[in-house]
Amino acid sequence: MVTKPSANSxxxxxxxxxxxxxxxxERAEKIPELLARRILREITQKNLGAGDRLPSEAEMLAQFxxxxxxxxxxxxxxxxxxxxxxKPGPHxxxxxxxxxxxxxxxxxxxxxxRAGADFQxxxxxxxxxxxxxxRLAAQRLxxxxxxxxxxxxxxxxxxxxxxxxxxxxxTEEFHTVVAGASGNRVLDLQAxxxxxxxxxxxxxxxxxxxxxxxxxxxxxxxxxxxxGRDPVKAEELSRxxxxxxxxxMEANLGHLLAEKIEWK
Numbered sequence: 001m002v003t004k005p006s007a008n009s010x011x012x013x014x015x016x017x018x019x020x021x022x023x024x025x026e027r028a029e030k031i032p033e034l035l036a037r038r039i040l041r042e043i044t045q046k047n048l049g050a051g052d053r054l055p056s057e058a059e060m061l062a063q064f065x066x067x068x069x070x071x072x073x074x075x076x077x078x079x080x081x082x083x084x085x086x087k088p089g090p091h092x093x094x095x096x097x098x099x100x101x102x103x104x105x106x107x108x109x110x111x112x113x114r115a116g117a118d119f120q121x122x123x124x125x126x127x128x129x130x131x132x133x134x135r136l137a138a139q140r141l142x143x144x145x146x147x148x149x150x151x152x153x154x155x156x157x158x159x160x161x162x163x164x165x166x167x168x169x170x171t172e173e174f175h176t177v178v179a180g181a182s183g184n185r186v187l188d189l190q191a192x193x194x195x196x197x198x199x200x201x202x203x204x205x206x207x208x209x210x211x212x213x214x215x216x217x218x219x220x221x222x223x224x225x226x227x228g229r230d231p232v233k234a235e236e237l238s239r240x241x242x243x244x245x246x247x248x249m250e251a252n253l254g255h256l257l258a259e260k261i262e263w264k
Contacts, residue, residue, distance in 0.1 A: 031066065031067075031070045031074075032070050032071075032073035032074040032076075032077060033074070033077065034074075035064055035066055035070055035071060035073075035074035036074040036075075036077040036078050038064060039054070039060070039074060039075070039078060040078065040083060043083070043096055048096045049096060049098075050096060050097055050098035051095055051096065052095065052096045053093055053094070053095050053096075054084065054093065054094040054095070054096070056093065057071065057072075057093075075094050078094075079094075081103070081107055082097060082100055082103025082104065082106070082107070083096070083097065084096055084097060085097050099189070101176060101189065101192035101193045101195065101196040102193075102196045102200070104189050104192070104193040104196075105192075105193035105194070105196040105197045105200075105264075106263075106264055108193050108194075108197065109197060109261055109262065109263045109264050110263045112197075112261040113260065113261055113262050113263045116260060117260070117261050118257065118258060118259060118260050118261060119198065119201065119202065119256060119257045119258075119259055119261060120257040120258065122194055122197060122198055122261065123198070123242075123245075123246050123249065123257065125194055126191070126194055126195070126198070126242055127239065127242045127243065127246065129187060129190065129191045129194070130175065130178070130179070130191055130238050130239075130242055131235045131236075131238040131239040131242070132182075132187070132235065133178060133179045133181075133182040133184070133187055133188070133191055133238075134178055134182075134222060134225075134226060134231075134234040134235050134237070134238035135231040135232070135234055135235035135238075136181075136182035136183060136184060136187075136231075137149075137178050137179075137181035137182050137183075137226045137234065138225060138226045138228075138229050138230055138231040138233075138234040138235075139229070139231045140181070140182065140183040141181065141226060141227070141229055142181075145177075145180070145181035146226075146227055148177045148180070148181065149174075149177055149178065149181060149223050149226060149227065150223065150227070151177075152170075152173045152174040152176075152177040152178075152223075153174060153216075153219055153220055153223045155170045155173060155174075156170045156171060156173075156174055156215075156216045156219055157216055158170070160209065160212050160213060160216065161209065164203065164204045164207055165204075167204050167206075167207075167212065168199055168203055168204040171204070171215065171219075172195055172196070172199050174219050174223075175191075175192075175195050176191075176192045176195060178222065178226065178238075179191040179192050179195075180192070181226065197261065197264075200264060201256065201259070201261075201264075202249070202253060202256050205245065205248055205249055205252065205253065206248075218237065218240075218241045218244075219241075221237050222234060222237045222238055222241065225237055
């Protein structure tokens, strides 16, 4: 005698089918992310630099055994995060980019906006991070970084009478170079991205020549402390500098500091 399936067993089978379908969709959705991670691993393992081309689409399809749609979505994920740029045209294709504080800052703003952070908190974070990085820069100074610090300090003086945009870029460069000289890539990306986020929204806070000269003299003193391998002085001067900047911003740009950071 054949036993007729009960209504409950039929319902259970339907539910299992639906569950399997959803699991299959979830796995399919994760394929581009998995591919993006594998491509990024290839970039780092092969030590590819800015401008280096990735293999052709046909080569990557054969290498990873993935579908064209999944591969293109994976490349799009990497492009969104500033890891590659996809150049159109017959001689185009995906190319590795340089690590950019602005790209990292753009990604960071997604999470800062979600957390409800404002520019006052960003300034406080700079006050914590940058003095430490100045100390590390003095402790770990290399000839290459010494030259970069000198060049950044000189550019500031060259830009003292320049437009607000050029002046702002020059002052950002000094802080970014000091961060890079710390030798800590995690802190470097974090500090440089915070500087970039602040500059893109707040812009230069000193437009008077006397104020600019005062800023450059402080930069020179920080540079001298780092080049003289004096970590205590470098940290102290950097902290006082950020504190002074914070006071000016709070007095003149308080409304901007109260703004929530938005994804840009």
